[in-house]
Amino acid sequence: MASWRDNVRRVTPYTPGEQPHVAGMIKLNTNEDPYPPAPEVIKALQEVPAGDLRLYPDPAASDLVNAIAAYHGVSPDQVFVGVGSDDVLAVAFMTFFNSGKPIFFPDITYSFYPVWAELFRIPYETKALGEIFEIRPEDYAGGNGGVVFPNPNAPTSRLENLDTVENILQNNPESAVIVDEAYIDFAGNGKDSGVFSALSLLNKYENLLVVRTFSKSRSLAGMRIGYAIGSAEMIKAMSDDRYSFNSYTMNRTAIAAGTAAIGNEEYFRSCIAKVIATRERAKAEFTALGFTYPEPSGNFIFVSHPACPAKELFSALRSRHIYVRYFDVPRIDNCLRVTIGTDEQMEALFDFLKEYMA
């Protein structure tokens, strides 16, 4: 007999990083920011009027959209907001990748891309990164139903220069190109991160979508806020699909928190500067211990050691309640992705490593 089970959309779901709850743990495994959000965010949450919670939120989340648009100097109709950049990327995949042709993305990249492709039945091909984990733009030249890659890439933390990004855009006028800039605020020395962003290419390419998140540099992973910036035409297409899925996605507290977070540029810059200063110290420490890594451009570093197997090190760290991320997949199965924490957290990590490797 036929069964309701026959009609179920079966998938292999994405596996998020572990969210352990251990007192005194050092959590360097999901690229969260070590510093709390701006004080204005807490204040905004405490001031959400109790009586308003019974009312639907603004479906367009206009306060937040307008704040983001003003911040980046674009029009509000070029901004799409969602429940974290994962939600934004999911809607983008669903909206733009319907050609039947395979979409292209790197073989070593955010492990959610193949999951969305599978969920929406989008064919895909991965393109091998080069020797130093670089994206080779010629691999992405046409013949695809879309292109998506993070810049800086994850888990490698490698930044591609804007010429590489533009080369990919030049070669793909017929498909949507998504640049996932979750970590861009940590590129360079932080202050100059804007020069690495594909946002500057928006006026030239109407098929470019740049995706950002509040989960990393804005210290708001717990509030789930992400956004995309693109041509008004792309944003309209995404919004239509979004409103056809769930017409009120951003709750009142997320709108309030996100809007407040955008308001304090000084605090934002100071947290990024602290993370980058700690990252520079971490690089020196890892180097001194014999680790190698691609030049890190995010709030994490992707380390490998010639004599110390990553999988064993991962377990040893875990047993001491120091959590980092290990991916047991080809080419990177001797690497660990280590989030940049506070100086104190990193000191505890290096104390352990020195002892372990002695």
Added chain:
Amino acid sequence: MASWRDNVRRVTPYTPGEQPHVAGMIKLNTNEDPYPPAPEVIKALQEVPAGDLRLYPDPAASDLVNAIAAYHGVSPDQVFVGVGSDDVLAVAFMTFFNSGKPIFFPDITYSFYPVWAELFRIPYETKALGEIFEIRPEDYAGGNGGVVFPNPNAPTSRLENLDTVENILQNNPESAVIVDEAYIDFAGNGKDSGVFSALSLLNKYENLLVVRTFSKSRSLAGMRIGYAIGSAEMIKAMSDDRYSFNSYTMNRTAIAAGTAAIGNEEYFRSCIAKVIATRERAKAEFTALGFTYPEPSGNFIFVSHPACPAKELFSALRSRHIYVRYFDVPRIDNCLRVTIGTDEQMEALFDFLKEYMA
């Protein structure tokens, strides 16, 4: 030349009810609860630790799931939570309606059903409600890729008895049956609403999914919290799809607010009792003015007048900043859906109607 535009998923998005912002307006158009959420909800929001906002939320939203499971006396693995019941229904459509056969739902019902069907390319057939807006269970007997209906139905507010619901389940062992109980807490006299719920059929039908929301009877439309209860097997399938779309959907404030809302049963019951008492008074007032309506079982009433065209009345009310909902579609284009507000709001409505119809 081919264009990225050719690959866009085009849809006609759902049109949510208007969200006007007019000082002194009377908003009876989107079935929000007129009373604020329980005091514990506000307290929970104010106590979300600032330092935790930088951390991802629990992807399983276990605090909320466990509270809902305990409340309904089911296992936590039978509970799925989402960003409002719209999000829950979207995931359910995506997960269960993949047979290629048309799904069935009433011709007069929640206007989001055909939108999800279109978004996910699910064929569908609508089944005409009977003379008194009743669901005729024989129309749903087999030959479908799934069945979905609200009980009480919207916008009619009509409640079907459990025999009708069970008849549909008996005739559809081969497909998922979704009963959308957004308004069930207002059925009967409120206290006895449990006897009308399909939750009591869960042990007999593993293909039954019951969907609920915090947006109506829990006064939390602004926080976007909905849930589904079904067999552990159904919930697992939905969760797999959910984790493949966005692995952290419920933000920290939504988890905290929802968990706190479940905790205060007395407040919950007292608000429902107030809405039902106002509904009973509103029925008498509408009747006295010559309106007819199906017996209302939600927090709204679906009224029609033989001499006073609904569309004109809708505009007249609007010009006085009294907002109700009008659907310009066949069979119900002379009806208005009026949310039950506070006694004061309803009094203002009836004062206007008495003047207008005099």
